[in-house]
Amino acid sequence: MELFFLFSMGFGKELLLLGLACALGNCVLRCENGFSYNRTTKNCTDVNECSENPLFCGNHSRCFNTFGSYYCQCQPGFSLARTKEVNFTATTGSCHDINECTDSENKEELCGPNGECNNIIGSYWCNCSNGYTNYSVERTPCSKLDCDNFRAEKKPTQLLGGLANIMSMMRNSCLALSGTGSKVKxxxxxxxxxxxxxxxxxxxxxxxxxxxxxxxxxxxxEKSILFIGPQLKDNHTKMENNKIDAQIAVQRGTTRPTGDIRLSSEYAYLDTDWATAAGTRKYPGFAVAALLSYKNLESSVNRSFEMVKGAKENGADPSYQVFSKVVSVVVSNPSTQKLSRSVNITFRHLEDIEESVNVSYICAYWTETGAWSTDGCSKQDSNASRTICTCNHLSSFAVLMALHPIEHTYGLELVTKIGLTISLLCLTLCILTFKFCRSIQGTRTTIHLHLCICLFIADLIFLAGISQTKPVGGCRFVAAMLHFFFLAVFTWMLLEGVQLYRMVVLVFNATMRPLYLYAVGYGTPLFIVIISACVRPNGYGTKKYCWLSTDDGFVWSFFGPVCLVIFVNVFFFIITVWKLAQKFASLNPDLSNLHKIKAFTVTAIAQMCILGLMWISGVFLFQEDPPIAVSYIFTIFNSLQGALVFIMHCLLSKQVREEYANFLSCICTSQKKRYSDLSTTNPSSSQSQGSKSGQQTGESQI
Known part of the structure; x- marks a missing residue:
């Protein structure tokens, strides 16, 4: 009855009765091993053997409590003795020291071939031979110390005092670390x-x-940082003074470190990884990465730019200047001449200046010969305040600002603006002449009218938008419009060659319907532009000009049709001249008509030569480094072609000159008539006004 009462009181499963002895009405309750009876809760609770007796597991071991029991685990450097007991106790003394120098599977690699392994209780340490060190990190393989790295190549008296002191200090520290063969703190x-x-x-x-x-x-x-880095106490060290700022990261351990490295200062930011810092050679037990920023060294290295490969502008070499703080990147990897993964360095500019036509930024490094070079470094991104450089080797780096000459650019812009303004005025006169001059109306005049309209629009777009590269969408639209209208100019020029051929070969019915002219003159260039835009929409617009890209030959979607037009027109002109010569040699030639066709042919050939020469030079203009002479040739022909068209088709045409004379005579006649009318009507009007005024005066006097 009493036993049932105990279970009914909720002692639970932990309450296990091993025996129940009753004497004189008293019952004694016993708990399992590892549990004790709690009189307050009237329950069996777990006993924490590890806290009650810390020596349960003996020396060099750790005790771990479990529910109802405990277990022991040997500390690092100790192993469990082979005993029959699974859970050993203090009496077994089962944890004993491991002799890593003899029992380890990789015992030959613990200290390296130039280190002696010495076992101690629970661990070991490496005693390095002379010339080798483990940088006072006991369980680190011995690495060779080349103290001759700090030997000055010149005599100390020939070196600058501060540099000689640095070399001497580092050499003495190196010799002290490796010369005794014992642990040197x-x-x-x-x-x-x-x-x-x-x-x-x-x-x-x-x-x-x-x-x-x-x-x-x-x-x-750089050599000093590599020597000092493994001796630093912390894994990340920052030190700064008036002249230099250092961020140093160190990883130690028996395995190679992994993960990213990000070091930053006020002047630069380094992005790399520990695999790059440690390298692929035998791992010495540590890896070092450092970012050093020199605060006032840029003025001392603002020279020696002969090895810099910068882009030319307008055919002239740019001038350079250091435009960031000088930064050194140091890693413990001994092979940094060709990294498997490039490092990214973000530089802060000395001033906030946007890139423009005459300003660009270049990533460069300082060579051992004392000059700047761009080999192995490239610009990834840039804005007014910073430049991101990516390099496949490590050294001391900086951002160079390239200043491109702008004298030629200013001259070209001035010539372009003046010439295109004159060209637009002349093309306006041509359009009005071809539209309203009745005596010259015909198929050829229609062709000239639309040729001038297309050339007028193309020149206007060229003047306003050829250099407006931002926004990108607007630049692409400008390039597409220039592509269309300049192609239309050459298409109408081709129609002019066809018309001349028909005038000579087909004496009768030589005219062409305007609908056919419009379909060919505007439909053909529109078709070419649509196909080009569908095939490669990014081909419109470049970094410098709103024109067709030269990459992958996309620009030949314009120059290809232009060359075809020129070749076809040359063919037609040869036949035309040949037929004219035959007709002049005939018995009864129509001299007036033949002389007219001859004049048409000469002007058409001259027009083709002007436009052809302009775009032949244009092939070279939009390359990476066009010669300045080519730039001026293209600019002059492009800006004055409207004036030349006006001279050839209007001023040199007898019919047009007669129409101009008639127009001017009409204006002069109308002005003379108006003046004569005014002179005959003024007296009477004055008299009438006088009489009226007199009457009014008289009336007022009455």
Whole structure:
């Protein structure tokens, strides 16, 4: 009855009765091993053996409590002895030291071939031979120290004082670290601070011959950072003074580090990864990556741009200047001449200046020979305040601002604006002449009218939008319109050649219906533009001009039809001249008509030569580096072609001159008549006005 009461009180499953002894009415309740009876809760609760007796597991082991029991685990560097007991206790003394130097599977790689492994309780340490070190990190393989890296190639008296001090300090520290063959405790942070102090003194204003020692300084600081990095206490160290800013990251361990590296300062931002920093050679147990920014070194390296491969503008070489702080990227990877993955460096400009026709930005690095070079570096993106560079090798970098000469650009713009303005005025006169001059109306005049209309619109768009490259959509529209109207000009010129051929060969019915002329004159270029836009819509618009791109030969969607028109017209003109010669040699030639056709042919050939020469030079103009002479030839022909068309088709035409004379005589006659009318009517009117005024005066007097 009492046993049933105990279960009914809710002791649960943890309450396990191993025996129930009753004497004189008293019952004794017993719990399982690992549990104890709680009189307050009247329940069996778990016993934490690890807290009650920390020595349950013995030395060099850790105790872990479980529900109703516990288990032991050996600390790193110790292993479990082979005993019959699964859960050993303090009495077994089962955890014993592992001799990594003899029992490890990779014992030969623990300290490397130039290090001696020494076992200690729970661990080991490497004793490196002379010339090798593990940078006081006990369980790190021994790496070779080449202290000759800090040996000055020149005599100390020939070196700049600060640079000689840096080299001497680093060489002494290197020898102290590797010369004794024992563990040498060096303070990497203190050594880094000394390096910064010497660098600050060397870059102070008034230091003589600093420009000549820049390459040596950059190399010495990079080597020093590689030597100091493994000795730093923290995984990330930042140190800054008046002349230099350093961000240093260190990873230590028995396995190669992975993941991204992002180091930033006020002047630059580095984006790379630990695989690049560690390299592919044997891993020494650590990896270092550093970003060094020099605050006032740009003035000392603002020279030696002979190796810079910058784009030319207007056929002239640009001038350069350093436009960011000089930045060095240092990693422990010994092979940085050809990285498997490029590093990205973002530079902040010294001033906020947008790229333009005469300003561009170039990524460059400082070579060991003391000059800037662009090999292996390219610009990924740029705006007014910063430039992102990507490089497949590591060194000291900076952004160069290229200043392109603008004298030729200004001259070309001036010639273009003046010439196209004259051309537009002359084309306006041509359009009015061909539209309203009745004596010259016909198929040929219709062709000339629409040729001038297309040329007028093309020149107007060229003047207003050829250089308006932003926005991109607007630039593409301008390029497409220029493509259409210039093609239409050549199409109407082809129709003129066909018409001349018909006038000579087909004496009768030589006219062509206007509907057919419009269909060919505007339909053909429209068809070509639509096909070109469908095949490659991004081909319209370039970085410099709103014209057809030269990539993949897209520009030949214009030059191809132009060449075809020129060749066909040459064929027609040869036949026309041949037929004219035959007719002049005939017995009864119609001299007046033949002389008229001859004049038409000469003007058509001259017109074709003008437009042909313009676009032959245009083939070279839109290349990457057009010669300045080609630019001027194209600009002159393009800007004056309207004036030349007016001279050839209007001023040199006898019929048109007669119409101009009649028009001017009519204007003069009407003006004379108006003046004579005024002179005959004025007296009477004055008299009448006088009489009226007199009457009015008289009336007023009455």
């Amino acid at each position: 060096l303070d990497g942070d203190a050594l880094l601070e000394k390096l910064f102090t010497e660098t600050d003194a060397m870059l102070s204003p008034g230091t003589p011959n600093i420009d000549a020692s820049v390459s040596g300084l950059l190399t010495a600081v």
